[in-house]
Amino acid sequence: MNLFEKWRANRRENIPDFKLMTTEQMSFWLGRFVMEARKRDGTEYPPRSIYLILCGLLRYLKDNGVYDKNFLDENNGEFTDFRKLVDARMKSLIDKGFRCSLKQADPILPKDEETLWQKHVFGKESAEQLQHTVFFYACKVFGVRGYDEHHDLQCEQFTIGEDSAGRFIQFSGRATKTYKGGLGHLNVQSKNLRHHSSPGDRCLVDYFELYLGSLGNTGAFYRRPLPPTDEEQIRFGQQVVGVNKLKSFMKTITQKGGLKGNFTNHSGKRTCATQLYMNGVSEQEIMRRTGHRCEKSVKKYKRSSEQIEMDVSKILDPPMNEPACDTDPPRKKN
Incomplete structure (x- = not known):
């Protein structure tokens, strides 16, 4: 919403307050915003960023009690032209080399x-x-x-414990992003995991026990x-x-x-x-x-x-050009 307001101020036109716009006004000015909005360095936003910005604007409307102007809803015919503009804008950015993929955190292999x-x-x-x-x-x-x-x-x-399978660490989860408790999560259970660790120099039970003990448990x-x-x-x-x-x-x-x-x-x-x-x-x-x-x-x-990518690459690579074998036995020198 801050981005939209900055764009609105720089436009220096009589643009109505976003949440007070009529359907026609919102469709028109949102279209201009999608076409003109840029990052601080002047570069264009990637396609997915445009979509997420629009999701943020839609959330702002709902937070302010405006529920009848869902411009991303395909069943809302009043914003059909706007959605066509957004679709064309995103496709044009793809043609310029922008990617729609997320920058995900890498796992540690x-x-x-x-x-x-x-x-x-x-x-x-x-x-x-x-x-x-x-x-x-x-x-x-x-x-x-x-x-x-x-x-x-x-x-x-x-909790550090021991059963017939050996020593273990028991972890009991609490409220998280996916589990908040309350009426909505009556049928959802919080984490309750037990991890057994083999004895040795890298036994995780030993590490957690030492760490917890240093904190007074x-x-x-x-x-x-x-x-x-x-x-x-x-x-x-x-x-x-x-x-x-x-x-x-x-x-x-x-x-x-x-x-x-x-x-x-x-x-x-x-x-x-x-x-x-x-x-x-x-x-x-x-x-x-x-x-x-x-x-x-x-x-x-x-x-x-x-490793999986390397295996797939090897499978799809052309066959190796192996040198021809000389099947004739070597000649004896006189």
Whole structure:
């Protein structure tokens, strides 16, 4: 809406208030806006951005009680010409080389994960190293979301236990983007996941147990790491990790490991879904881990990995031109 208002002010014409426009006025001025709106640097918006901007304007109308001017509804014949203009505009941008694809966070593949261990980005030699390890595996193992769910995590949501299959970490989810509780979610359950980990140097149960113990097993899950002392190697303060610091965890981890790609905190959840998908786990189980409520949503995470793309490329490549074999036996020299 701010973008529309800036465009409206620069137009220096008597353009009515957006929510007070008639259907004809809205169709006309929205069309001009779609054709003329530009980024701050003067470049054009990609096709998908135009659509999302229009969705934002439509949301603004509904928030202000205007429900009879849904200009994106195909059944609304009053905005047919406007939708044709938007369609033509988006197609023309595609012809100019714009793409409609989303810039998605990259998953961390097994070979990259091994690199992070080899380069000691993961481990328990320091409080920061341990915190980064626990952060990544909270994403990968329990499908914890990029920032919002991490920010609200409490130590009490994690329990260390043991059953006939061995030691495990139990995670109990709370309110998230896909689960709010209340009347609308009476038939939806929050996450309740159990992860068993094999004994060894990389046993996640040991890492989470050490981390939780360093926090006193209570309170905020992410707190500021403190320098070691002669008595304690792993120490954390009472100050909660700041918003910006928490948002940059995955970027910090991947930069320390020298990984190349578009890595954000959402890469952790994508790693969870991608690695399960690569190993043939059912969509139902993937949804249970990630917290998605429909298959359509989780299918967005079914992104081809680099290894899969390489295998497909090899299959579709031309046959190799192998050198001809000389079947005649070598002649003996006299």
